[in-house]
Amino acid sequence: MYVGNVFTTTDNISKYELDGYQISNIGLDYTFCNTFTLGGQLNNIWNENYQSVSSRYMPGRNYSIYLNINF
Numbered sequence: 001m002y003v004g005n006v007f008t009t010t011d012n013i014s015k016y017e018l019d020g021y022q023i024s025n026i027g028l029d030y031t032f033c034n035t036f037t038l039g040g041q042l043n044n045i046w047n048e049n050y051q052s053v054s055s056r057y058m059p060g061r062n063y064s065i066y067l068n069i070n071f
Contacts, residue, residue: 001023018054
């Protein structure tokens with residue numbers, strides 16, 4: 001996912017601009033017995049340091065594991 005530079009004020013002054021960033025995610029899942037889905041995700045693979053809102057840093061590399069049960 002690529003996000004270009006972001007202005008933080010309504011008058012779009014480049015002095016108050018956040019740098020663009022690019023992050024990558026990957027995930028796999030497997031469904032068995034048509035009932036269970038087991039999966040996992042690796043988010044922010046490159047451990048990019050970025051902000052989507054001024055002064056709010058987003059998490060670095062993180063993991064997610066899930067089990068969905070459909071009945």
